Amino acid sequence: MSATTGAAPAVKVLPEPPGLPEPLPEPGVDELRLETVLGALSDPLRLTIVRKLLLESEDFDHTCGWFGLDRPKSSLTHHFKALREAGITRQRQYGLERRSHVRVEDLNARFPGLLDLVAAWSPQG
């Protein structure tokens, strides 16, 4: 379970090294809603993004370009924003780049097993 309990500190905790840029606006752990998360994951492109983050990185943030998705930049912005606003990913601004990673602890705490399904997913079926 996540590090903190009870008392609901409204915003997440995550013991991250100091000096990181602030995360962009996102819902707190207690604000995660199952229907919103499932809706965000019901898109194949977003499923691809989250799965790739889960399988090919764990404790590292990645830029939009890292995914090699063949879509216009404005489309990618749309999907990354949808993931962040649903509470699935966290984004930080590193200079010019905006890097993402999956909020594994938060999601496992609220919806245990969900990320396993995403990791096991394949675009084919």
Next chain:
Amino acid sequence: MSATTGAAPAVKVLPEPPGLPEPLPEPGVDELRLETVLGALSDPLRLTIVRKLLLESEDFDHTCGWFGLDRPKSSLTHHFKALREAGITRQRQYGLERRSHVRVEDLNARFPGLLDLVAAWSPQG
């Protein structure tokens, strides 16, 4: 037509008593798609339906009216059809009534843990 190709022993075919009406058209176990299932579950009303089926019945089929949903019949038809076509529920025609239940075994086989999240869901958050 769950051809269940291949050597895999497929999933256990539920041992249903003979004489039941044929299920209405539905995807086979091997045709279940994560993004479709998640999309079907991203609606609060459908989440309510599935959760109620999971918690208040187990081996019993229920009619639309049993749920006590305050929506016109045409809306309910729409949602029940969406759940069936996504492979989440199975529907059978009993005379005048069309009864539904959750395909628990199929879903647990393909997406283990998913139904637990639905059962733990609450409309509030």
Next chain:
DNA sequence: TGCTAAGTTCGACTCAACTCGTACTGCTGC
């Protein structure tokens, strides 16, 4: 035979989401 009830089908409306081009912001290096 004809009524009633459960549920479907159809069509129309609304609204949100996806897609994408274009213009813009803001950091970095020369």
Next chain:
DNA sequence: GCAGCAGTACGAGTTGAGTCGAACTTAGCA
């Protein structure tokens, strides 16, 4: 300063889902 790049913001077009009323279908029953 200024050019170049990562990514955003905005707006338009399109599609699909949710909502619902009204008409229809069908089983059971008196």
